[in-house]
Amino acid sequence: MxxxxxxxxxxxxxxxxxxxxxxxxxxxxxxxxxxxxxxxxxxxxxxxxxxxxxxxxxxxxxxxxxxxxxxxxxxxxxxxxxxxxxxxxxxxxxxxxxxxxxxxxxxxxxxxxxxxxxxxxxxxxxxxxxxxxxxxxxDITSRFLKEGEFLHPGTGVTVYVREITPKGELLGLFLQDRRSPAVRTSYTAERALLVRADDGTRLVMFDGMAQSVQTADRTLVTTTFDDFAYDLAGLAGGGDGTRRRxxxxxxxxxxxxxxxxxxxxxxxxxxxxxxxxxxxxxxxxxxxxxxxxxxxxxxxxxxxxxxxxxxxxxxxxxxxxxxxxxxxxxxxxxxxxxxxxxxxxxxxxxxxxxxxxxxxxxxxxxxxxxxxxx
Known part of the structure; x- marks a missing residue:
């Protein structure tokens, strides 16, 4: 040049x-x-x-x-x-x-x-x-780890946590699931833990109650439990773990x-x-x-x-x-x-x-x- x-x-x-x-x-x-x-x-x-x-x-x-x-x-x-x-x-x-x-x-x-x-x-x-x-x-954990706020980790799902301990325990948990048009369920628990498994993340609740409302006839069903595992896979997209590229x-x-x-x-x-x-x-x-x-x-x-x-x-x-x-x-x-x-x-x-x-x-x-x- x-x-x-x-x-x-x-x-x-x-x-x-x-x-x-x-x-x-x-x-x-x-x-x-x-x-x-x-x-x-x-x-x-x-x-x-x-x-x-x-x-x-x-x-x-x-x-x-x-x-x-x-x-x-x-x-x-x-x-x-x-x-x-x-x-x-x-x-x-x-x-x-x-x-x-x-x-x-x-x-x-x-x-x-x-x-x-x-x-x-x-x-x-x-x-x-x-x-x-x-x-x-x-990573559903980051969506739950906020104290005193109503969070929406997924469509039709509302979560509230009163307090989070240094060990990661969720105290005073409220979770409402409105994803199904036929039934709406609200969960309350004294404490809960987020547990990771091979097939996804689960929310394990202790000493709580589940209230399910049938939208068709407004029937309320109340269930108390000592422990209950809630599958969070649906909030993360569910599926078999594969994605379309x-x-x-x-x-x-x-x-x-x-x-x-x-x-x-x-x-x-x-x-x-x-x-x-x-x-x-x-x-x-x-x-x-x-x-x-x-x-x-x-x-x-x-x-x-x-x-x-x-x-x-x-x-x-x-x-x-x-x-x-x-x-x-x-x-x-x-x-x-x-x-x-x-x-x-x-x-x-x-x-x-x-x-x-x-x-x-x-x-x-x-x-x-x-x-x-x-």
């Missing part, structure tokens, strides 16, 4: 890093607020919140990087043009394709980042996040093969699995093509003292339209396994449009070169 190539690529990478940090921070704060409310309300601590947000960051970064690449290219080229640095470079005889070389290098770097995230980091983080979420949902947790090879094992693990058909696998390649290609698209638009039009705002607007609109086209391709590819190739149409169109605009500038005097003439 020449001096100008290193300079321009370096400038674009600096702007890219700045905009990535800003966009990731904004996106992360927006999602973290809801996550914080859910975890803290469920009895989790701040360390759990930090763990969950850290595991969610790779997916956030993968979404933000293509946008940051587009914004960084538009801002960087526009600033170089405003400071006449781009005009000076063109007057020295650098062709549009020569100017596009550092932009392509920058796009290649962004594309590799998106590829690493999509193929390695995002699947691993999603798997860890899902497993950690399953562990947290099974998100397709984005699987490796790219498993998604492309879309065999019976992958279909059983996710519950999705071949079309959806193959789309997810090919989407990881297409997203990296789209991120690689966006900087070239931005450069192509910025080199269009006549020189204006008002700047390149029209070209910038055109690049943004084109990127949005191409992204919407990607959504249309996604709908078709997820519905028919033979249409997986549609996943690559939007990024290839982006690359072709950017290359076509740069080629168009080689046939005449482009906007930035007209600035030199002026």
């Amino acid at each position: 020449g001096i100008f190539d290193r300079y321009l690529a370096g400038q674009l990478l600096v702007y890219f890093g700045f905009f990535s940090l800003v966009l990731v921070a904004v996106y992360w704060v927006n999602r973290a607020l809801g996550l914080f409310d859910r975890l803290i309300a469920g009895g989790s601590n701040v360390l759990t919140f930090i763990e969950f947000t850290a595991l969610a960051l790779p997916n956030v970064i993968a979404v933000v990087l293509p946008v940051s690449a587009l914004v960084a290219t538009l801002y960087g080229i526009n600033r170089l043009a405003a400071d006449s640095e781009m005009v000076v470079a063109q007057t020295t005889g650098l062709s549009p394709w020569r100017l596009a070389r550092p932009v392509l290098v920058f796009g290649l770097a962004v594309g590799l980042m998106v590829a690493v995230l999509g193929h390695i980091l995002v699947p691993a983080s999603r798997t860890a996040l899902a497993e950690r979420g399953a562990e947290l949902s099974q 998100d397709p984005r947790e699987l490796s790219t090879l498993a998604l492309l093969r879309a065999d019976a094992a992958a279909q059983r693990a996710t519950g999705d058909d071949v079309a959806k699995l193959r789309y997810e696998g090919n989407a990881r390649f297409s997203e990296a290609l789209f991120a690689f093509a966006l900087p070239l698209l931005a450069l192509g638009f910025l080199m269009l039009g006549n020189y204006s003292r008002l700047g390149l705002w029209r070209q910038i607007l055109g690049a943004v609109v084109a990127a949005v339209v191409l992204k919407m086209l990607g959504n249309v391709a996604e709908t078709s590819a997820r519905g028919d396994a033979t249409l997986w190739w549609l996943t690559y149409v939007p990024p290839l169109l982006t690359l072709a449009l950017g290359a076509g605009l740069v080629w168009h500038d080689t046939r005449g005097i482009g906007g930035l070169r007209r600035g030199a003439a002026a």
Whole structure:
């Protein structure tokens, strides 16, 4: 790479890093607020919140990087043009394709980042996040260990504990189960313990009473007991302990093969699995093509003292339209396994449009070169 190539690529990478940090921070704060409310309300601590947000960051970064690449290219080229640095470079005889070389290098770097995230980091983080979420949902203890508060560890279930001893005993327990439409049961106990077993967690109550009301005829049945075990598996999601995996947790090879094992693990058909696998390649290609698209638009039009705002607007609109086209391709590819190739149409169109605009500038005097003439 020449001096100008290193300079321009370096400038674009600096702007890219700045905009990535800003966009990731904004996106992360927006999602973290809801996550914080859910975890803290469920009895989790701040360390759990930090763990969950850290595991969610790779997916956030993968979404933000293509946008940051587009914004960084538009801002960087526009600033170089405003400071006449781009005009000076063109007057020295650098062709549009020569100017596009550092932009392509920058796009290649962004594309590799998106590829690493999509193929390695995002699947691993999603798997860890899902497993950690399953562990947290099974940890009923944290939902009960609050004194003097009415808690709702599950839909239709209310729990109140008067006091918790240093040994973990729950004193003055009240539990109401309204999950069944036919009967509503309220349990009271002098003390209780949370006991972990191989098949789940149980609440063992001592010296208590159960009051069951039949909703049909309002019949009340009262039962006293010395000890009673209440199964908490239903509050944690129940089931046989297995969970359906998100397709984005699987490796790219498993998604492309879309065999019976992958279909059983996710519950999705071949079309959806193959789309997810090919989407990881297409997203990296789209991120690689966006900087070239931005450069192509910025080199269009006549020189204006008002700047390149029209070209910038055109690049943004084109990127949005191409992204919407990607959504249309996604709908078709997820519905028919033979249409997986549609996943690559939007990024290839982006690359072709950017290359076509740069080629168009080689046939005449482009906007930035007209600035030199002026």
